[in-house]
Amino acid sequence: MAELPLDAPKPEQVSHGGKDTQVPKQDEERLKKWFIGSIDQGTTTTRFLIFDGTGTPIASHQMEFKQIYLHSGWIDHDPVEIVQTVETCIEEATKEFTKKGYSVSDIKAIGLSTQRETTVLWDSETGELLHSAIAWPDTRTQHIVRELKERKGADKLQDICGLPLSTYPSSVKLIWMLRNVDKVRKAYDEGRLAFGTIDTWLLFNLNGKDKKLHITDVTNASRTMFVNLHNLEYDSTVLDFFELDPKKIKLPKIVPCSDPNAFGSMASGPLKGVKITGCLGDQSAALVGQKGFSPGMAKNTYGTGCFLLYNVGEKPVMSHHGLLATVGYHFGGKRKPVYALEGSIAVAGSAVQFLRNNFKFIEASPDINELAATVKDNGGCVFVTAFSGLFAPYWIDDANGTIFGITQFTERGHIARATMEATCFQTKAILDAMEKDSGHKLAQLAVDGGMSNSELCMQTQADLIGIPVDRPVMRETTSLGAAIAAGFAVDVWKEFEELKEINKEDHTVFKPQISKEASSKLYKRWERAVEMSKGWLDSDDYPLSS
Numbered sequence: 361m362a363e364l365p366l367d368a369p370k371p372e373q374v375s376h377g378g379k380d381t382q383v384p385k386q387d388e389e390r391l392k393k394w395f396i397g398s399i400d401q402g403t404t405t406t407r408f409l410i411f412d413g414t415g416t417p418i419a420s421h422q423m424e425f426k427q428i429y430l431h432s433g434w435i436d437h438d439p440v441e442i443v444q445t446v447e448t449c450i451e452e453a454t455k456e457f458t459k460k461g462y463s464v465s466d467i468k469a470i471g472l473s474t475q476r477e478t479t480v481l482w483d484s485e486t487g488e489l490l491h492s493a494i495a496w497p498d499t500r501t502q503h504i505v506r507e508l509k510e511r512k513g514a515d516k517l518q519d520i521c522g523l524p525l526s527t528y529p530s531s532v533k534l535i536w537m538l539r540n541v542d543k544v545r546k547a548y549d550e551g552r553l554a555f556g557t558i559d560t561w562l563l564f565n566l567n568g569k570d571k572k573l574h575i576t577d578v579t580n581a582s583r584t585m586f587v588n589l590h591n592l593e594y595d596s597t598v599l600d601f602f603e604l605d606p607k608k609i610k611l612p613k614i615v616p617c618s619d620p621n622a623f624g625s626m627a628s629g630p631l632k633g634v635k636i637t638g639c640l641g642d643q644s645a646a647l648v649g650q651k652g653f654s655p656g657m658a659k660n661t662y663g664t665g666c667f668l669l670y671n672v673g674e675k676p677v678m679s680h681h682g683l684l685a686t687v688g689y690h691f692g693g694k695r696k697p698v699y700a701l702e703g704s705i706a707v708a709g710s711a712v713q714f715l716r717n718n719f720k721f722i723e724a725s726p727d728i729n730e731l732a733a734t735v736k737d738n739g740g741c742v743f744v745t746a747f748s749g750l751f752a753p754y755w756i757d758d759a760n761g762t763i764f765g766i767t768q769f770t771e772r773g774h775i776a777r778a779t780m781e782a783t784c785f786q787t788k789a790i791l792d793a794m795e796k797d798s799g800h801k802l803a804q805l806a807v808d809g810g811m812s813n814s815e816l817c818m819q820t821q822a823d824l825i826g827i828p829v830d831r832p833v834m835r836e837t838t839s840l841g842a843a844i845a846a847g848f849a850v851d852v853w854k855e856f857e858e859l860k861e862i863n864k865e866d867h868t869v870f871k872p873q874i875s876k877e878a879s880s881k882l883y884k885r886w887e888r889a890v891e892m893s894k895g896w897l898d899s900d901d902y903p904l905s906s
């Protein structure tokens with residue numbers, strides 16, 4: 361049996377660029393005195409970082425928040441708690457910043473990056489929250505998706521909005537709330553239903569609810585299904601398909617990701633008055649933070665889920681192999697929107713958290729590596745971590761998490777390895793699909809996100825995809841991307857070229873270390889496991905609940 365090596369030789373340390381590309385001294389001095397705050401509101405954690413103009417993080421604070429699991433497959437977030445974590449992170453990071461001798465008045469702007477698709481509804485008149493937020497990996501809408509797939513026009517949707525009809529986008533979460541929450545239905549019938557993703561909810565709150573700001577950026581908007589990817593406006597065919605009356609539901613205004621005025625400013629707290637000038641979905645922010653500005657560049661972020669974005673340039677490319685088409689970023693002004701092909705994996709770091717919280721295998725997520733190192737390979741175990749079904753490129757909604765290959769030999773270490781390998785196998789499947797869609801083979805993969813801290817996981821990834829995996833030392837690329845979008849709006853930088861020195865040093869490169877034959881043998885076993893996991897859930901099982 362081909363197995364992944366335990367004690368791989370140390371990966372290489374490299375720096376990208378040379379002396380000739382250095383920023384002139386006077387610019388560096390100027391950039392060190394300009395600061396940008398950056399909110400990163402992810403699926404499991406919220407953080408706030410303050411960067412200087414050279415992209416160096418000066419202060420930060422991070423908090424986990426509650427994941428609410430009311431029934432099997434349901435994941436709710438408390439939108440009020442999310443706002444509170446943002447406010448606390450800003451307070452704490454700003455304290456650290458001023459303690460270090462810096463002045464708040466030098467913070468030029470704030471950028472915002474958020475988990476995408478997670479849906480919040482409130483009363484547009486009173487601001488009253490009408491339900492908890494339904495988080496993006498939630499699968500309570502499986503039966504609605506099945507029903508909608510039968511509706512006339514279902515086959516046309518993806519060509520318009522770039523997303524497949526699945527439990528993932530905001531549209532079906534909204535439909536569920538309209539059908540199941542009386543207050544939501546009433547607000548809709550009375551024309552007072554405000555819809556938003558987390559960016560919109562945060563901007564509404566951080567500006568002070570009295571301002572009634574109702575806005576989203578184009579990357580977050582492109583995850584709802586309601587937006588036509590070709591003209592970046594709400595699409596009446598899609599709204600009709602979902603039987604939504606635009607007069608009854610208030611959809612946020614769509615603007616580019618970088619704007620000096622559109623996103624307002626902080627209404628309270630230590631950064632009161634500071635303008636919010638950048639806003640992007642977190643995966644777009646990571647693409648910007650990795651400086652994936654040219655077509656053909658890609659990044660893979662291993663957070664709660666894992667998301668591979670591949671820059672396709674200024675025209676959307678519709679996938680024929682199970683990927684999503686989405687907006688990469690749009691900096692506004694004369695700049696055109698840039699699109700991406702995306703491979704979304706619903707479960708990545710969240711499977712590590714699952715081993716920690718539910719099975720008590722480990723005390724903290726990083727401990728998974730020590731546990732994995734107690735065995736030399738996966739011992740024949742394959743974990744199809746289909747807690748939300750499987751997303752790209754499979755789109756299997758009738759599977760749940762399944763571990764194959766368990767015998768009396770199986771130890772916790774084998775499961776730990778199989779857990780991390782699941783994300784690596786899915787990344788390989790996504791890269792294969794991307795190669796088919798784009799006609800190009802990626803030369804190397806830029807990575808970031810919590811699970812990319814694992815050397816074992818990143819080496820496994822390189823072994824399975826057969827190309828080098830490049831990990832920067834400063835892995836807060838999502839926050840950096842939001843800071844970059846904010847900084848462009850207030851002229852901290854004017855051209856992408858000026859960013860070339862940022863986060864260039866001390867990259868670690870993981871090179872493939874097993875043969876193609878060994879790698880493909882492992883992958884075949886994964887593919888077999890995916891096939892065998894299909895069809896577990898029967899239509900009688902819906903809706904799922906405990």
Ligand SMILES: Nc1ncnc2c1ncn2[C@@H]1O[C@H](COP(=O)(O)OP(=O)(O)O)[C@@H](O)[C@H]1O
Pocket residue numbers: 402403404405406662663664665708709710711712713725726727728729809810811812813814
């Ligand atoms: N050293 C590590 N090894 C493996 N997984 C890790 C490690 N550190 C963090 N993680 C996982 O990374 C995830 C957090 O990553 P992060 O990028 O902060 O996510 P998000 O932005 O989705 O909140 C968690 O699910 C955690 O289990």
Ligand SMILES: O=P(O)(O)OC[C@H](O)CO
Pocket residue numbers: 401402403404474475476477496641642643661663664665666
């Ligand atoms: O919280 P993350 O980093 O896993 O990202 C969540 C995505 O935006 C969901 O689409």
